[in-house]
Amino acid sequence: MSDINQPWTCPVPSLRHKTVLLGHGSGGKLMHQLIDTVFRPLLLPAELPVLNDAATLEIGDSRVAITTDAFVVSPLVFPGGDIGQLAVNGTINDLAVSGARPLCLSAAFILEEGLPMDALWSLVASMRQTAEAAGVPIVTGDTKVVNRGSADQLFITTTGLGVVDYAGVLSVDAAQPGDVVILNGAIAAHGVAVLLAREDMEFAHPVLSDTAALHTLVAEMLDASPHIRCMRDATRGGLASALNEIAESSHVGITLYEERIPIQDEVRGACEILGLDPLHVANEGKLVAVVARDDAEKVLARMREHPLGRDAAIIGEVSEDARHLVLLRTEIGGLRVVGMLSGEQLPRIC
Amino acid sequence: MSDINQPWTCPVPSLRHKTVLLGHGSGGKLMHQLIDTVFRPLLLPAELPVLNDAATLEIGDSRVAITTDAFVVSPLVFPGGDIGQLAVNGTINDLAVSGARPLCLSAAFILEEGLPMDALWSLVASMRQTAEAAGVPIVTGDTKVVNRGSADQLFITTTGLGVVDYAGVLSVDAAQPGDVVILNGAIAAHGVAVLLAREDMEFAHPVLSDTAALHTLVAEMLDASPHIRCMRDATRGGLASALNEIAESSHVGITLYEERIPIQDEVRGACEILGLDPLHVANEGKLVAVVARDDAEKVLARMREHPLGRDAAIIGEVSEDARHLVLLRTEIGGLRVVGMLSGEQLPRIC
Numbered sequence: 089m090s091d092i093n094q095p096w097t098c099p100v101p102s103l104r105h106k107t108v109l110l111g112h113g114s115g116g117k118l119m120h121q122l123i124d125t126v127f128r129p130l131l132l133p134a135e136l137p138v139l140n141d142a143a144t145l146e147i148g149d150s151r152v153a154i155t156t157d158a159f160v161v162s163p164l165v166f167p168g169g170d171i172g173q174l175a176v177n178g179t180i181n182d183l184a185v186s187g188a189r190p191l192c193l194s195a196a197f198i199l200e201e202g203l204p205m206d207a208l209w210s211l212v213a214s215m216r217q218t219a220e221a222a223g224v225p226i227v228t229g230d231t232k233v234v235n236r237g238s239a240d241q242l243f244i245t246t247t248g249l250g251v252v253d254y255a256g257v258l259s260v261d262a263a264q265p266g267d268v269v270i271l272n273g274a275i276a277a278h279g280v281a282v283l284l285a286r287e288d289m290e291f292a293h294p295v296l297s298d299t300a301a302l303h304t305l306v307a308e309m310l311d312a313s314p315h316i317r318c319m320r321d322a323t324r325g326g327l328a329s330a331l332n333e334i335a336e337s338s339h340v341g342i343t344l345y346e347e348r349i350p351i352q353d354e355v356r357g358a359c360e361i362l363g364l365d366p367l368h369v370a371n372e373g374k375l376v377a378v379v380a381r382d383d384a385e386k387v388l389a390r391m392r393e394h395p396l397g398r399d400a401a402i403i404g405e406v407s408e409d410a411r412h413l414v415l416l417r418t419e420i421g422g423l424r425v426v427g428m429l430s431g432e433q434l435p436r437i438c
Numbered sequence: 439m440s441d442i443n444q445p446w447t448c449p450v451p452s453l454r455h456k457t458v459l460l461g462h463g464s465g466g467k468l469m470h471q472l473i474d475t476v477f478r479p480l481l482l483p484a485e486l487p488v489l490n491d492a493a494t495l496e497i498g499d500s501r502v503a504i505t506t507d508a509f510v511v512s513p514l515v516f517p518g519g520d521i522g523q524l525a526v527n528g529t530i531n532d533l534a535v536s537g538a539r540p541l542c543l544s545a546a547f548i549l550e551e552g553l554p555m556d557a558l559w560s561l562v563a564s565m566r567q568t569a570e571a572a573g574v575p576i577v578t579g580d581t582k583v584v585n586r587g588s589a590d591q592l593f594i595t596t597t598g599l600g601v602v603d604y605a606g607v608l609s610v611d612a613a614q615p616g617d618v619v620i621l622n623g624a625i626a627a628h629g630v631a632v633l634l635a636r637e638d639m640e641f642a643h644p645v646l647s648d649t650a651a652l653h654t655l656v657a658e659m660l661d662a663s664p665h666i667r668c669m670r671d672a673t674r675g676g677l678a679s680a681l682n683e684i685a686e687s688s689h690v691g692i693t694l695y696e697e698r699i700p701i702q703d704e705v706r707g708a709c710e711i712l713g714l715d716p717l718h719v720a721n722e723g724k725l726v727a728v729v730a731r732d733d734a735e736k737v738l739a740r741m742r743e744h745p746l747g748r749d750a751a752i753i754g755e756v757s758e759d760a761r762h763l764v765l766l767r768t769e770i771g772g773l774r775v776v777g778m779l780s781g782e783q784l785p786r787i788c
Contacts, residue, residue: 113583
C-alpha cells in the first residue's frame with residue numbers, strides 16, 4: 089500500500105498494466121493490486137487498517153455497518169438465480185459476515201437503452217421477492233439510462249446498512265493459530281452455473297447457483313459463540329481467495345483438508361471438464377468462519393440446524409506460518425499451496 | 439402507481455414503451471412514469487408515501503438518512519468538473535436537501551476493460567479530493583470490470599449516509615400556499631458545460647459546471663429557520679422538474695418570476711443557440727427551498743453569507759392550485775406553464 093499521506097503521487101508507474109483488464113475485477117491477485125494501489129490509498133481514511141466486507145461507524149448509540157457492491161453478471165438470468173437475487177443476497181451477505189444485522193438496502197440501476205421493459209420488470213420483481221423473503225427492505229433507489237452499446241443490458245449496485253451488536257470483534261485480521269475454519273456447505277456451484285449458462289452447455293444434472301441470504305444463519309452462529317474471529321463470503325475468487333485474504337491479514341497459515349470440503353458431484357465433474365479449480369470458483373451462498381477451537385463444535389451444531397448450514401463442516405485449521413500460506417492436504421496425502429486467483433478465471437460472475 | 443398489494447402483476451402493458459428509452463433516465467416525465475410503474479411499487483415499502491431524495495430510518499436513538507445515485511456522465515471530464523466530483527457532490531447534496539448531515543459515502547465502480555489506468559487514477563483522486571474538501575469520507579467500495587464494449591469507460595455509484603437532526607420536517611409534500619421559493623444561485627451551467635464539451639463547441643466565455651457540495655449551505659439554512667418545508671437539488675430535469683415534483687406532491691401551484699431567476703449571460707446565450715430551456719437544464723450545485731414566508735428573509739440573509747448562496751434569491755411563491763401547475767411570469771408580463779421535462783433533452787448529464 090502506498091503512503092496514505094502522499095496520495096497525490098500517481099501510482100500508475102508501479103502498476104504492471106497500463107489499462108484496466110478483466111482480471112482486475114476477478115477477486116484475485118490483480119484486483120487486490122488495483123485496490124491496494126489505486127482505491128485503498130485514495131478512498132479510505134488512513135485509520136481503516138484492513139479491508140473488511142463492510143465499514144462500520146458509530147451513529148448515536150449504534151455501531152452501523154455499510155457495504156456496497158456492483159453487479160454485472162452475464163447472463164442476467166441463470167439456473168438457480170438472476171442478477172436481482174444476487175444484488176440483494178450479495179449485499180446482505182457482506183453485512184452478515186461483518187457481524188451486522190441487515191436493516192435495509194438501496195439499489196441503483198444503470199439501464200441500456202433498448203432493454204425490454206418486461207425483462208426489467210421481472211428482474212426488479214425478483215429483487216423485491218428476494219428482499220421480502222430476507223426481511224430486508226429496499227428503501228431508496230436511482231435509475232440511469234445509457235445509450236445502446238454503452239452498457240450490457242442492466243447493471244445493479246446495491247448498498248446495505250446494518251447494525252452490529254455482536255459481543256466479539258469480527259475482523260479479517262483476527263484469526264489466530266489454533267483456530268479452526270468452518271464452511272457452511274458445498275462450493276463452486278454459482279460460478280459453474282453461470283459459466284454453463286453462458287456457454288449454453290447442458291449436463292445431465294443441472295447445476296444451480298447457490299445464491300442465498302446468509303444473515304439468519306450468521307445470526308445463529310454469532311449467538312452460539314462470542315469467539316468467532318472472522319467470516320467471509322467466498323464470492324469472486326472463491327474459497328481460495330477468501331482464505332488467502334484472512335491468512336494474509338491475520339499473518340497466519342491455513343491448512344485445508346480436501347476430503348472435508350463439500351462439493352456436489354456434478355459441480356466437481358463440470359469443473360474437471362472446464363478445467364476450473366473449484367477452490368477458485370465463485371459462490372453466492374457460502375461463507376467461511378474462523379472460530380476458536382473450543383467453540384467450533386457448538387457453532388457447527390447450530391449451523392447444521394439451519395437449512396443453509398446442513399452440510400457445514402470444519403474444513404481446516406489455522407497455524408503459525410511466516411509465509412501466510414493457504415495449504416491443501418489432498419485426499420491422497422499430498423500438500424499443495426492454494427494461491428489467490430491470479431488473472432481472470434471467470435469474468436462477470438456476479 | 440399500481441396497487442402495492444398486487445406487485446406481481448406485470449405493469450408493462452400499462453407502459454407506453456416496450457423497451458427502455460434514453461428519456462427514461464432524463465429526470466422528466468418518462469422517468470417518473472418508469473419509477474411509478476416499475477420501481478416504486480416493487481422496491482419501496484408501502485408506508486413510504488413520497489419519493490424524497492433520501493430514505494430515513496431510525497437506528498438506535500438516531501434518524502439516519504440513506505441515498506444512492508449512479509453516475510454515467512459523458513464525457514468523464516468536462517469544464518468545471520468530472521464524474522468523480524459529481525459522484526461525491528451529488529450524493530452529499532441528496533442527503534443535504536433531505537435535512538441530513540452527511541457522515542460518509544460508499545463508492546462502487548464499474549470499469550470497462552481497456553480504461554487507461556491513469557485516467558482511472560485521476561478520477562479516483564478527484565473523488566478523494568472532493569470528499570476531503572467536503573469533510574465526508576468514502577469508507578467502503580467495490581470494483582467490477584466488464585469486457586470492452588459492455589460499458590462506456592467508467593460508471594460510479596455512490597451511496598451516502600447521514601443523520602437528520604433538524605427540528606422541522608422536510609418533505610416534498612410539505613409546501614403550503616403562501617410559502618416562498620428560494621434558489622441559491624444561477625441555473626443551467628452544468629448541463630450546458632457538459633453539452634458543449636460533448637459537442638466540442640467552444641464559446642468566447644467558457645461555461646463551467648456548477649458542481650458543488652451544498653451541505654454546509656444547507657446547514658446554515660436549517661439553522662436559520664425551523665420552517666423550511668422542503669428542499670430539492672435541481673439536477674436531471676432542471677429547476678422545472680424539481681418544482682413540478684414539489685407542486686405535485688404538495689398539491690399546490692407554484693408561480694415563478696422569470697426576472698428573478700439568476701442565470702449567467704453565457705449560459706443563457708448557449709441555451710438560446712442550442713435550443714434549450716434553461717429551466718430544464720441540469721444543475722449540480724443548485725437547490726430550491728420552499729420556506730414559510732415569515733422566515734424567508736432570514737434564510738436568504740444567511741444563504742448570502744455563504745459562498746454557494748451569494749446569488750440566492752426568492753424566485754417564486756406557492757399558491758393554491760387544483761391543477762398543481764408551475765407557472766412562469768415572464769419578463770414581458772406573460773404567464774406560461776413550465777412542465778416537467780418530457781422525453782430526453784440531455785442524456786447522460788450526470
